[in-house]
Amino acid sequence: MLRPPVPVTKYYRDEDTRKYNKTTKPIPGNDLTHQDPLRVIILIAGAFFWLLSLLLSSLVWFIAVKASNSDDPSLQRGLLIFGGIFSVLLQEVFRYAYYRILRKANEGLAAISEDESSTISVRQMAYVAGLGFGIMSGAFSMINILSDSLGPGTVGIFGDSQYYFITSALMTLAITLLHTFWGVVFFEGCEKSRWWVIGVVVALHLLVSCLSLLNPLYSGSLPPVYAIMVLMAVWAFFSAGGSLASVTQLCSRRKTDVNSS
Amino acid sequence: MADNVNVCENNDQVERPQGELRQRRDAGTTRATADNGTRGETELNGQPPTAPRAPPAHVVTDSEDDEDEELTLKYGAKHVIMLFVPVTLCMVVVVATIKSVSFYTQNDGQQLLYTPFREDTDTVGQRAINSILNASIMITVIVVMTLVLVVLYKYRCYKVIHGWLFISSLLLLFFFSFIYLGEVFKTYNVAMDYITLALIIWNFGVVGMICIHWKGPLRLQQAYLIMISALMALVFIKYLPEWTAWLILAVISVYDLLAVLCPKGPLRILVETAQERNEAIFPALIYSSTMVWLVGMADNVETKNNSSTPPQPESQAVPMTPSSPGEDDGGFTTTWVGHQEQQLGPLQSTDDTRREIQQMPSARPPADDDDEERGVKLGLGDFIFYSMLVGKASAAASGDWNTTLACFVAILIGLCLTLLLLAIFKKALPALPISITFGLVFYFATDNLVRPFMDQLAMHQFYI
Numbered sequence: 001m002l003r004p005p006v007p008v009t010k011y012y013r014d015e016d017t018r019k020y021n022k023t024t025k026p027i028p029g030n031d032l033t034h035q036d037p038l039r040v041i042i043l044i045a046g047a048f049f050w051l052l053s054l055l056l057s058s059l060v061w062f063i064a065v066k067a068s069n070s071d072d073p074s075l076q077r078g079l080l081i082f083g084g085i086f087s088v089l090l091q092e093v094f095r096y097a098y099y100r101i102l103r104k105a106n107e108g109l110a111a112i113s114e115d116e117s118s119t120i121s122v123r124q125m126a127y128v129a130g131l132g133f134g135i136m137s138g139a140f141s142m143i144n145i146l147s148d149s150l151g152p153g154t155v156g157i158f159g160d161s162q163y164y165f166i167t168s169a170l171m172t173l174a175i176t177l178l179h180t181f182w183g184v185v186f187f188e189g190c191e192k193s194r195w196w197v198i199g200v201v202v203a204l205h206l207l208v209s210c211l212s213l214l215n216p217l218y219s220g221s222l223p224p225v226y227a228i229m230v231l232m233a234v235w236a237f238f239s240a241g242g243s244l245a246s247v248t249q250l251c252s253r254r255k256t257d258v259n260s261s
Numbered sequence: 262m263a264d265n266v267n268v269c270e271n272n273d274q275v276e277r278p279q280g281e282l283r284q285r286r287d288a289g290t291t292r293a294t295a296d297n298g299t300r301g302e303t304e305l306n307g308q309p310p311t312a313p314r315a316p317p318a319h320v321v322t323d324s325e326d327d328e329d330e331e332l333t334l335k336y337g338a339k340h341v342i343m344l345f346v347p348v349t350l351c352m353v354v355v356v357a358t359i360k361s362v363s364f365y366t367q368n369d370g371q372q373l374l375y376t377p378f379r380e381d382t383d384t385v386g387q388r389a390i391n392s393i394l395n396a397s398i399m400i401t402v403i404v405v406m407t408l409v410l411v412v413l414y415k416y417r418c419y420k421v422i423h424g425w426l427f428i429s430s431l432l433l434l435f436f437f438s439f440i441y442l443g444e445v446f447k448t449y450n451v452a453m454d455y456i457t458l459a460l461i462i463w464n465f466g467v468v469g470m471i472c473i474h475w476k477g478p479l480r481l482q483q484a485y486l487i488m489i490s491a492l493m494a495l496v497f498i499k500y501l502p503e504w505t506a507w508l509i510l511a512v513i514s515v516y517d518l519l520a521v522l523c524p525k526g527p528l529r530i531l532v533e534t535a536q537e538r539n540e541a542i543f544p545a546l547i548y549s550s551t552m553v554w555l556v557g558m559a560d561n562v563e564t565k566n567n568s569s570t571p572p573q574p575e576s577q578a579v580p581m582t583p584s585s586p587g588e589d590d591g592g593f594t595t596t597w598v599g600h601q602e603q604q605l606g607p608l609q610s611t612d613d614t615r616r617e618i619q620q621m622p623s624a625r626p627p628a629d630d631d632d633e634e635r636g637v638k639l640g641l642g643d644f645i646f647y648s649m650l651v652g653k654a655s656a657a658a659s660g661d662w663n664t665t666l667a668c669f670v671a672i673l674i675g676l677c678l679t680l681l682l683l684a685i686f687k688k689a690l691p692a693l694p695i696s697i698t699f700g701l702v703f704y705f706a707t708d709n710l711v712r713p714f715m716d717q718l719a720m721h722q723f724y725i
Contacts, residue, residue: 001521001528002683002692003638037338040345041677048674051667054725055706058714065713080717087725136670140715141724143662164722171724208724215722 038120039128046098046132046183053094054140057087081213088209091133092202095183098129099190122191123184123240130183134176142172160216167218174225178208181229181236188239204228337684340637341677343550347487348676349669351644354491355498355652356665364444365499366656373500375399380502392504399505400512404527407520411527415534426545430473430489434466437492473545486548490644497645498652506653507701510646514697521691532689548644550636637680643692647672650700659708663715667707671699 013020061083068075102125109119145168156162182201189197208228214220359365372379375398378391413422439462446453469489472482501509520526651672655665675696683690718725 001517001532001640001643002679002690037342040342041338044345044670044673044677047670051670051703054711054714055703057725058710059706061714062710076717077721080721080723083714084718084723084725091725136666137725139666140663141719143666144715145719147662168719168722171722175724212722212724 035119035124039124042102042120042125042128043132043135046129047136049094049098050091050133050136053090054087057083057090060086084209085206088205089202092186092198092205095129095133095186096190096198099187102129122187126184126187127180127240129187130180133183134179137179138172138176141175142168161218163218167215167222170222171212171225174222174229175208178205178225178229178232181232184236185232185239204232337680340550341680343636344639344676344680345673347483347548347550348639348644348647348673351487351491351494351648352651352669352672354487355494355648356655358441358445358491358495359498359652359656362444362448364447365495365652367499371500372502375402376501376505380504388504392502392508395502395505396508396512399509400516403513404516407527411531411534414531422543426543427470427474430470430545431466433489433492434469434485435462437496438462438465438488441492441495479551483548483550486641487644490548490641491648493641493645494648494652497649498656503657506649510650510697511701513646514691514693517691517693521689529689546641547638548641549638637683639692643696646693647676647696647700650697650704654700654704654708659712661708661712663712664704664707667703667711668700671703672696675699 061079064079064082065076068079070076103122106120106122106125145165149165155164161167182205185197186201189195189201208225211221211224376395377398378395380388380391380395382388382391410422439458442458442462445451468477468481469485471477472485473489497506517528520528521532523529651665651668654668655662675698676692679690679692679695
């Protein structure tokens with residue numbers, strides 16, 4: 001059972017009457033940290049939304065597999081590709097749905113806050129939401145492999161590639177960062193109503209997934225994916241308001257700090 | 262054991278739900294009134310508030326109301342995190358134990374007394390019937406224990422309740438932790454002698470009893486509560502058979518919903534009785550994210566203002582008794598007194614002025630024992646069942662970590678939603694239903710649907 005919290009009434013001394021009056025306002029300067037809890041909540045909720053999209057897409061795949069002939073490996077592979085692509089599309093749909101929900105929640109928070117502005121900006125929410133998607137996606141891809149890597153075994157004993165673990169790790173890293181950048185760019189595109197941005201994000205996500213289909217041929221999948229990741233990093237940086245000027249300012253300030261210290 | 266579980270949901274505090282907004286503002290100056298009277302018209306010491314001297318406590322404006330709401334919702338995010346951390350820690354402890362210590366996943370053939378039917382039957386139908394019977398017996402036991410607790414509380418048999426809680430926590434802190442430590446040593450093949458073990462368990466147990474039932478550092482008390490919740494959850498995971506465990510989880514969340522929200526529900530009766538009596542909770546059953554109230558603190562605050570000696574108000578003229586007319590009036594001649602009275606108002610204290618002073622908030626701020634907000638409180642039973650769900654998921658789901666992770670996220674999101682509802686409705690709410698529902702849905706869905714999909718994807722290294 002959960003019991004509700006009760007804000008503490010603080011007493012401040014009124015200089016005119018020299019009496020102690022009660023207030024429920026926060027003492028200024030004390031409580032500026034309620035950004036962090038919001039960010040953690042948005043992160044976990046982002047992970048939840050990614051999970052929901054995965055659940056629905058695996059339901060679709062499961063039904064397709066059960067309805068089909070399970071002896072035909074190429075058909076199974078085809079169904080897997082279909083399931084994967086459907087999952088990518090559904091992830092982007094859920095990203096958009098999450099954007100709408102966050103916008104509503106943000107408006108609600110802003111409406112009830114004292115100075116009519118919300119404590120967290122859409123850009124921060126975009127970053128955190130993208131990170132939530134990325135963390136969950138990475139965890140689901142990697143954690144079983146990690147747990148198996150502890151156990152006794154030989155990698156690639158039946159003739160598969162020996163680089164399974166390291167390439168899985170590299171790919172997971174790329175996907176996690178990509179989800180973060182896609183989140184930033186996607187939300188910015190929705191904010192500015194630039195719908196072509198959404199189309200580009202979806203297309204890039206599909207491209208990355210299809211590149212991973214090449215996968216025992218790692219030279220065909222990993223370098224292009226990393227190239228796309230670097231491009232997305234630059235795009236997200238500029239989309240979040242960064243510029244060449246701010247980067248040079250950062251470097252020069254660091255140099256002057258080093259020089260002066 | 263079951264009683265401890267059940268009793269975990271009976272917890273109480275001084276906060277009163279419906280009248281809360283009003284009474285918060287008037288804290289320190291009013292007696293708790295059980296009626297939902299008109300806002301702002303609070304009766305102090307049986308006298309109506311005097312109009313010209315309306316102290317700040319009486320003035321109720323809408324702006325104060327809105328501010329309270331804003332603050333509650335704003336601080337809501339902080340409370341969510343304050344609960345995420347202990348729930349996560351408890352789950353981590355349980356999952357880590359399940360994955361490493363094989364004792365808790367072995368089937369020794371023993372079962373709890375409350376679940377007599379076995380599940381290793383020949384047919385699926387028989388197994389289903391056995392598990393339904395087990396679950397119903399367990400739930401009946403829990404309901405009976407709750408009712409006994411409510412009856413004991415209502416008839417003020419505090420000694421019995423405290424003795425019961427004392428023995429339960431004694432059992433958990435000494436016996437179950439002894440078994441746990443023994444199994445951990447067996448798993449890691451650590452040699453240990455009985456003397457050292459006795460010293461460790463004795464110290465652990467005694468410090469735990471002191472922290473939980475008396476006073477102790479907040480973090481230590483929270484740590485002990487998390488540990489005993491984890492131990493209890495592990496016991497359930499070991500001794501409850503598969504289908505019985507899932508059924509019990511489902512039924513107990515329904516029971517929690519009914520017991521807390523229905524007007525005649527036992528937990529609601531308990532909460533309301535405790536509010537009427539203005540009493541503090543049993544300390545062993547509730548996890549508090551901030552300082553626990555000192556027992557009877559609200560009484561201290563109120564007796565301060567109801568005390569017969571009024572505090573010296575700084576801006577009030579010091580009431581002086583006019584000396585009896587006589588030679589030795591100490592310089593306070595009648596003219597001087599008359600002059601003072603003209604300037605400052607009546608100097609002589611009368612019954613009326615004394616009463617008003619008593620009613621006003623004291624000129625010095627009351628001692629705030631905690632500068633932090635009064636945090637939100639979660640019953641230990643909730644911790645136990647959340648951890649039991651995640652632990653069962655990690656024990657049973659074919660060694661798959663994805664299921665564990667999915668259940669973990671589902672439970673956290675359920676907790677978040679429950680806290681959001683708490684911020685909206687501002688009354689005691691059941692914490693089990695939403696989280697357990699999400700957890701169960703995600704467990705079965707992930708285990709049956711997502712796991713084969715992710716396995717196939719990982720095999721071909723196809724990334725989505």
